[in-house]
Amino acid sequence: MQHFTNETIALDKLPKYEETPLTNPDPKYWRVIIINLFIFLFLMAIALGLLTFFNESVRANWMLWTTLFVAFAVFLCLISYASFKRRGFALREKDVLYKSGIIAEKTTIIPLNRIQHVALNEGMFSRIFGLGTLQIYTASGSSGEMHIAGIEIEQAKAIKEALVQRLVINTKEGNE
């Protein structure tokens, strides 16, 4: 107890992760989200259409079903937009930060010296807009990994390169 409170002064001076300025994903990424959302909603609409065609009771209440569907679509769009606005990442000298979340706001921090490997993933639609997803893995398995979507591809490559360089240096130091 005593020892811990002794550290209090130092604790205040420590860099604060929560005050780090975050870089938001590229605005173009919103289009990718919208495209994915519309594909999903389109498939759902087809399913609903088939249901109306074959099922008597659904056909009778088609107004209700359509309203529900539209409400759901609007809700999804709003939620996606809120989560898009919330996203942000930062590359600090010694760690990577990523903030995301649909309802709860979640911030994940991976220290650079704990990164196992880094991958750059380009989805089909992301590629059209020149974006990429940076995937950062640690030894803690799926629970502790980080997927940063919607980074401009050149920048993503640069970050990846920087992280990999850092990794190599780290492991070299570790071996010596």
Added chain:
Amino acid sequence: MSLDFSQPQRQSAAGIIINGAYIAQRLVRVMFIPLALFIVKANKTALLNTAFGFIAVVILAFVYGYFNYLKFTFYLNPLKQEFVIDKGIFSRKHLTIPIEKIQQVNINQGFLQKIIGVYSLQIDTAGADSKEVDIRAINGEIAQALRQHLLHGQRTPAMEEGAIETPPTASTDVPLIKIKAATLLKIGLTSNYGQSVALLIGFGYAVFYNIKEVLKAFDNDYGQVEQFVKSGFTLFSTGILLAAITVLLLATNVIRTFVKYFDFQLSKHSHSLLISAGLLARKNTLLHPNKVQITEYSQNYLQKKIGLFKMSLKQAHAGRKQSEKEMKNNNTEIPGCNATEKDELLRMILNRIPDGGSTFKPNWRYLNLPVVFQLILPMLIYGVFYYFFPEARVYYPLVVAYFVIVFIMIYISYTKHRITVSETDIIKQSGIWDISQEIIEPRKIQSISTSQYPWHKKLDIGHVTLHTAAGSISFSYGNFTEIKTLVNYWLYQVESGDQEWM
């Protein structure tokens, strides 16, 4: 008996029998149910033919086992520091394992292997399926020597040269923890009820189902089993039934504990811990203390009275994604030890006994979600049933009991949920019946996540999860300002030092 592993060598000759038996057993297991039904229904000539067929299968299995034995070789490449296995009759497989990637070497002895007097050796690596690297029949002495080579060849091969020469009998010195039969009985009576309940339910279901299957095979299933079960309920008063179930449960628990942990010994062996236990099949595990990521000890009310602790050492599986079950298999459990033994073990793994530090407790809002989902929601559903189906009304005492018990459980879990942080350790306490303390060192942290619901922003409440290579530890509904300070402190600890996590 050469202890030189640089030349390719075969398993012990007993491997023919072990391999054959293994294959025969697998074949029989696959065909068991159709075979059993066939035997029940068949006439004599068909039965005789089946017997011949069976013998033929066994002979074939042993021939296969023989070739398998011939084609299975392993050796240690001292130059490249690799362990190489060649195997397969029709399709050859060439396995190369860099020695530095080896996490753990297990020497086990199954029932048949115990009779013949050989061991099996499994190599646990980061990244490969452990079933792949399984030498099924190996002489005990060679197995020990090979394990020495594999584990000590790592990192500083030149320095450890002397250690390799020491005979493996060094492991037979006084064990650190040795569990006597009396202690084992106590353990069996006080712990792991959940697993035994699951086992009993599974067993009961299997018996019920199998009797029905047999009756069906004889074409005279008129629901006797159900009838018997029903009459059973009227015959016994519920009290006797409950007592019988309790006795059965405790008996299963004790038997299970004895089978799994009979003659449990934990000893220190150069830089690692050697654990061996088991009644029918003896299991040996060797582990490095610095590969342990989470050290957990737990105690329930009864164990507290008799001063018994259960410990669990959770290890890392580096660079590989794994399911929850695999993570569980990676745990080494010490079913029972007293306070001094526990402290001794903690000192070995953490180099000190964690004590002191600041304790953080959750906000009372911790109760909200479980109360809504486990109490209010089921109550509402029951309310609907109560209203619409009069039959459901007689069960209301059960519902009241459920409400009281679940509320008490939620409340206890709230009072026990806390995290203690000192400069060197993080201790998370949790549980309802078994109260467990999970200890991690800050340097074992892989990543940290914090989260907060928007409606908790004003209240300054948030959650934090520490991810390690052997699972996560979370602290929920704490003061978010404190949590943020802690996170910054842990980040500082992880990032300022260049301490390895393994």
